[in-house]
Amino acid sequence: MSLRIHLFFALLGCVGLSGCGSQEEAPLAAAPASARHAPLMEAKKEAPAASFASESTAPVRYLALRYKREITLEGSQIESRWQAAVMRCEELGCNLLESRFERPDADTAPTARLHARIAPERRETLFAQAGQGGDIVSDTVSSEDKTYEIIDTDARLKNLTDLRARLRQLLATPGARLKDVLETERELARVQSELDTYAGMRKTLAEQTEKNEITLTFTARRSPVQRDNLSPLRHAWNSLGQVFAESLAALLQFIVAAAPWGLLAALAWLPCRRYLRHRKARASLPPEP
Numbered sequence: 001m002s003l004r005i006h007l008f009f010a011l012l013g014c015v016g017l018s019g020c021g022s023q024e025e026a027p028l029a030a031a032p033a034s035a036r037h038a039p040l041m042e043a044k045k046e047a048p049a050a051s052f053a054s055e056s057t058a059p060v061r062y063l064a065l066r067y068k069r070e071i072t073l074e075g076s077q078i079e080s081r082w083q084a085a086v087m088r089c090e091e092l093g094c095n096l097l098e099s100r101f102e103r104p105d106a107d108t109a110p111t112a113r114l115h116a117r118i119a120p121e122r123r124e125t126l127f128a129q130a131g132q133g134g135d136i137v138s139d140t141v142s143s144e145d146k147t148y149e150i151i152d153t154d155a156r157l158k159n160l161t162d163l164r165a166r167l168r169q170l171l172a173t174p175g176a177r178l179k180d181v182l183e184t185e186r187e188l189a190r191v192q193s194e195l196d197t198y199a200g201m202r203k204t205l206a207e208q209t210e211k212n213e214i215t216l217t218f219t220a221r222r223s224p225v226q227r228d229n230l231s232p233l234r235h236a237w238n239s240l241g242q243v244f245a246e247s248l249a250a251l252l253q254f255i256v257a258a259a260p261w262g263l264l265a266a267l268a269w270l271p272c273r274r275y276l277r278h279r280k281a282r283a284s285l286p287p288e289p
Contacts, residue, residue: 064144064208065120068215069127071134075109075220082112082218085130092126094118094214095207109220117211130216137219146209153202160195167191 073081079101086099098115118126167188171181 059147062146062150062205062209064146064213066140066142066144066213066215067123067127068138068140068142068217069131069136070138070217070219071131072137072219072221073134077133078110078112078218078220081130081132081134082114085114085126085216085218088126088129089114089116089118092118092122094122094126095211097213111220112218114216115214117207117213119210120212123212123214126214127216130218134218135221146205150202150205150209153198153205156198157195157202160191160198164188164191164195 071081082099082101086096089096095117096115097117098113101110101112103110114130167184170176170184171188176184
């Protein structure tokens with residue numbers, strides 16, 4: 001009898017435990033799949049937005065690019081190629097900074113130089129035209145970061161513009177005292193002067209960063225005869241006349257410089273010579289008895 005009672009209570013305990021477990025698990029099973037995965041879905045939705053924000057807030061860099069190229073041509077082609085490059089540069093709308101052609105004498109090879117600022121998309125067009133028929137011996141690219149200068153200049157322009165607007169509002173206030181009006185006008189003139197200065201600086205910075213600075217140098221191509229080992233001898237032979245003239249000029253300068261001192265030495269030698277002769281004559285006389 002007691003064994004049956006114990007079995008009965010054991011069955012009741014198992015049923016109660018199973019019922020409690022089913023009641024606790026029911027809400028989780030009843031929850032929809034979208035609710036269970038909501039945090040993961042929100043994370044996936046926010047990830048692209050965060051990456052886009054990081055890309056959009058990336059700082060913009062302002063770089064001043066400089067390109068230098070040296071082209072060798074035949075000496076007779078340098079002047080015409082340089083003139084054509086200058087004309088092409090003007091056609092492409094570049095800002096010409098320097099244009100120079102040099103030929104010191106007939107024995108020296110000519111050189112030419114073109115220094116300008118040009119739009120980046122037109123740079124290669126000018127380079128291709130300037131390099132026709134020549135050889136590129138050097139090609140250099142350099143850059144300078146102007147970002148902080150531009151940011152600082154833009155901030156100063158904004159502050160000065162706001163200050164100018166407030167000063168103009170003060171001048172427009174009715175009933176202001178004459179002293180206040182004069183002080184406001186002086187301050188407004190000072191602010192306008194600074195504003196013009198920074199506006200010019202900003203324009204210069206824009207030209208440096210929006211256009212590329214280029215330098216084209218045209219030099220003469222050296223022939224094999226100019227590169228042999230006998231060129232110093234030819235140079236010495238050609239300069240014999242000049243060396244002789246310089247030597248003769250140096251001799252004439254020495255003669256002219258030494259002539260006064262030679263005359264003084266001759267004048268000083270005459271009394272000495274007379275004294276020596278007189279002494280010699282006295283020495284040759286017989287002794288007195």
